[in-house]
Amino acid sequence: MDTLRSTAVPAAAAGVAGVAGSFAVVGFTPAFVGSTLSDAVALVTPGVVVTFAITVLGDLGKQLTVAGGVALAAALFGSLAAFALAVGRALGSRAAAPVVGAASVFGVATLVTAAPLASLGAAAAAGAALAVHAGLSGGATEPVDSGARRRVLGTLAAGLAAVGIGYPLGTLRGPAAPSDGEVTGEARALLDDAAAKSLPVGGLEPLVSDEFYRVDIAAAPPAIDPEEWSLSVTGAVESEVDVGYDDLTAMPSSEVFSTLRCVGEPLNGRKMDTALWTAVPLADLLERAGAGENCCVMLRAADDYYEEFPLAALESGMLAYRMNGRPLPRGHGAPVRALIPGHWGEINVKWLTEIEVLSEPAEGYWENRGWHGTGPVNTVAKLHAVERDDGRITVAGHAYAGTRGVSAVEVSTDGGATWTGATLSEPLVGSDGAPAADAWRQWSHEYESPGERHEVVVRAREADGTLQPEDRADAFPSGPTGWVSRELRG
Numbered sequence: 356m357d358t359l360r361s362t363a364v365p366a367a368a369a370g371v372a373g374v375a376g377s378f379a380v381v382g383f384t385p386a387f388v389g390s391t392l393s394d395a396v397a398l399v400t401p402g403v404v405v406t407f408a409i410t411v412l413g414d415l416g417k418q419l420t421v422a423g424g425v426a427l428a429a430a431l432f433g434s435l436a437a438f439a440l441a442v443g444r445a446l447g448s449r450a451a452a453p454v455v456g457a458a459s460v461f462g463v464a465t466l467v468t469a470a471p472l473a474s475l476g477a478a479a480a481a482g483a484a485l486a487v488h489a490g491l492s493g494g495a496t497e498p499v500d501s502g503a504r505r506r507v508l509g510t511l512a513a514g515l516a517a518v519g520i521g522y523p524l525g526t527l528r529g530p531a532a533p534s535d536g537e538v539t540g541e542a543r544a545l546l547d548d549a550a551a552k553s554l555p556v557g558g559l560e561p562l563v564s565d566e567f568y569r570v571d572i573a574a575a576p577p578a579i580d581p582e583e584w585s586l587s588v589t590g591a592v593e594s595e596v597d598v599g600y601d602d603l604t605a606m607p608s609s610e611v612f613s614t615l616r617c618v619g620e621p622l623n624g625r626k627m628d629t630a631l632w633t634a635v636p637l638a639d640l641l642e643r644a645g646a647g648e649n650c651c652v653m654l655r656a657a658d659d660y661y662e663e664f665p666l667a668a669l670e671s672g673m674l675a676y677r678m679n680g681r682p683l684p685r686g687h688g689a690p691v692r693a694l695i696p697g698h699w700g701e702i703n704v705k706w707l708t709e710i711e712v713l714s715e716p717a718e719g720y721w722e723n724r725g726w727h728g729t730g731p732v733n734t735v736a737k738l739h740a741v742e743r744d745d746g747r748i749t750v751a752g753h754a755y756a757g758t759r760g761v762s763a764v765e766v767s768t769d770g771g772a773t774w775t776g777a778t779l780s781e782p783l784v785g786s787d788g789a790p791a792a793d794a795w796r797q798w799s800h801e802y803e804s805p806g807e808r809h810e811v812v813v814r815a816r817e818a819d820g821t822l823q824p825e826d827r828a829d830a831f832p833s834g835p836t837g838w839v840s841r842e843l844r845g
């Protein structure tokens with residue numbers, strides 16, 4: 356009981372206060388001690404566990420890692436506070452615990468995060484909690500027991516107050532919703548056109564995704580000031596090129612509808628989405644640098660992510676800096692990300708900082724973990740919406756075949772015995788006035804309910820008539836494939 360009051364509870368409160376203090380100063384950024392520790396855990400986690408977390412746990416895996424990082428940070432600061440309390444007792448000084456606590460939290464946090472400002476927030480909050488504990492000690496006349504209780508309650512209150520103040524403060528610094536007023540002009544017109552082309556089926560996501568999925572290797576997305584950002588083309592080039600944000604956005608740009616799909620998603624998963632991107636072609640930059648006939652490139656990013664793939668794929672790529680008529684959101688790679696038409700999401704590198712031209716192949720982040728996700732996407736037709744009305748059933752979804760294009764979706768309502776052509780949404784059209792070369796289509800099919808359980812199967816055809824392969828395979832390692840099927844009641 357005594358150690359609980361004198362050490363465990365105040366130390367835990369100071370630990371939590373420290374985490375809140377760090378969050379208050381930097382919000383959910385890589386400098387936040389909770390995200391740093393979460394990343395450290397992810398880094399030492401074996402590839403199979405990471406793969407399990409992605410393919411089985413999905414977003415829950417991400418949340419668990421972040422929660423683990425926050426808990427670890429509180430435990431770390433808490434043990435430093437316990438140490439400080441012990442020092443205070445040994446010295447018989449009231450001031451010692453807060454001072455030693457704050458100093459050690461600052462030192463260790465700075466070592467861990469390399470972010471002195473966030474560490475100062477952590478130290479101040481943890482020190483304050485320990486000071487409350489020291490300052491509230493009862494006088495000699497007070498019964499020992501009630502003095503101890505007051506101290507413990509006071510410290511707990513200080514910890515709670517730190518969270519109560521730190522959390523909203525930090526949220527203000529979190530991923531700001533990008534806004535530069537109303538979306539107007541060309542982007543507005545193109546988005547309106549996309550909305551008009553979206554098939555009116557209840558529960559079917561529109562052609563421009565309402566909520567665009569996210570896959571990040573880091574707990575918190577980097578926060579990069581566009582004015583400080585630059586992209587360099589390095590490696591086996593004739594001359595290195597360096598462009599800043601203003602140079603880049605001054606280049607002639609276009610508005611492009613483009614779909615991204617993650618290689619790690621389930622076959623009928625939700626990690627496939629479409630946006631309107633404002634982008635400039637990469638070919639100009641590569642030509643300026645003299646990338647020549649080299650085999651490959653390594654793209655590197657501010658979160659230490661790196662992906663390698665053929666130079667030829669990059670030559671048809673783009674650099675995107677706006678999404679759906681607004682500045683690129685932080686979570687999607689602000690200020691600038693790569694868009695590589697028709698390829699799995701993973702080489703669409705966010706927070707891009709360097710393009711290194713290679714004369715020999717190398718391996719990227721996911722390939723080092725066993726994935727094969729640098730090539731073109733697999734063709735898929737997904738089934739996400741089922742609408743029933745008066746004995747009739749409408750099934751609908753999205754189909755995507757990368758730059759091979761979707762020309763048809765076929766639906767079977769009898770487990771694959773017979774097939775009918777589905778209705779397809781009109782192709783999306785970007786600022787070049789041509790059908791988007793790398794965007795999904797929606798499909799829908801309405802039929803009379805057979806009045807009993809039946810199996811609906813969907814499959815896509817590519818522009819040249821090639822039928823989507825039927826054989827099923829899981830996401831790992833080369834992306835999910837096979838026809839989506841779903842059992843429906845009558």
Ligand SMILES: Nc1nc2c(c(=O)[nH]1)N[C@H]1C(S)=C(S)[C@@H](COP(=O)(O)O)O[C@H]1N2
Nearest residue numbers: 568569570571572617656660700701704705
């Ligand atoms: N720098 C960086 N780029 C990245 C990633 C990342 O973690 N860091 N994730 C990749 C993966 S696996 C996918 S599927 C896409 C997802 O892009 P989105 O988060 O904008 O949907 O980004 C890719 N680019």
Ligand SMILES: [Mo]
Nearest residue numbers: 617618700701
């Ligand atoms: Mo991905």
